[in-house]
Amino acid sequence: MNPAGSALVYSTYLGGSGGDGGSGITIDPSGNAYVTGYTDSSDFPTTPGAFQTSFYNDQNAFITKMSTPTPLISIVPVSFNYGNLVVGQTSPPQSFVVTNTGTADLIISSVTITGTNAPAFHITSDLCSGSSQPPAATCTIMAAFAPVTPGPKSAAITIVSNTANAPVLNVPLSGTGAAALPMRGLGIQEIAALIRSLK
Secondary structure, rough: OOOOOOOOOOOOOOOOOOOOEEEEEEEEEOOOOOEEEEEEOOOOOOOOOOOOOOOOOOOEEEEEEOOOOOOOOOEEEEOOOEEEEEEEOOOOOOOEEEEEEOOOOOOEEEEEEEEOOOHEEEEEEEEEOOEOOOOOOOEEEEEEEEEOOOOOEEEEEEEOHHHHHHHEEEEEEEEEEEEOOOOOOOOHHHHHHHHHOOO
């Protein structure tokens, strides 16, 4: 419950198929719960690396840390290079898949293009902004490269969310604008030679 006792913060079941009992519980400043007690259950849940991971004799003591549910964000790919593209053209959109790898809802407030050359990149589809993604859920962002001047360009997709691990996540984007090849008209002699070659 929250400090006022007016709302449930989180809850779960702890125990096995035998007789289990709790002796004490406390909460740390981050909201993690620590529970102590005893168990007669051979299937009492344990985690890798625990001091004792299997039941021994009877009435084993336990201490369990229960972490506060939190959202975590991941994205694939973590960066993208569009390569060389002629100025004035637009690349095919590249997809970026956002996943909530945490244990609470991931709330994404905004998705924007930021950085030095932001105008050279643009979002073509955004299914993430303003969404709430439950644990293990995904959403997709599509972004394209459209240089207007020659030279290397860089920017980032910036995702703002309620995660503790990356409340502002920047996904680097890069690409190079290539100058279009100059075109010239054909002279009379060149046109005549071309006609002769086609006969």
